[in-house]
Amino acid sequence: MKYVCSKCGHEEEIQTLKAKCDCGGLWKLDYYMPTLSFKDRGAAVLVAYMKWLGIKHAVQDSSGNAGNSVAAYAGRVGIDCEIFVPEGTSDKKIRMIEAHGAKANVVPGNRDHCCEEHGRTCDALISMCGAGLKSDH
């Protein structure tokens, strides 16, 4: 097991007594996060905030890792989740998203098409709940 420097990428044995990398970067162990991705950092904060707001349904577009993170954290706290992924996303990533209880919607086309489709679904959800808000996609 090794630390990875957040600044230069240097790997250092975890037994090191050095508090920081020689370049000044901080040590990190992102590959030990629940979904093995640093995207968990943002997803944890985002989903905690959604839970605090009382959000019941989350929709996100992603090429894979961010969607997997949001699906994992949303599933853990009982928020329904739909992840829009572009065609060509690996089956492995799609299965990971679904393993967290989220629905993976594979959108034909590129990532931009995926974002557009996700935006339409967001607008529909916001309209359904009558919040009077317009999403900003």
Ligand SMILES: [Zn+2]
């Ligand atoms: Zn460094």
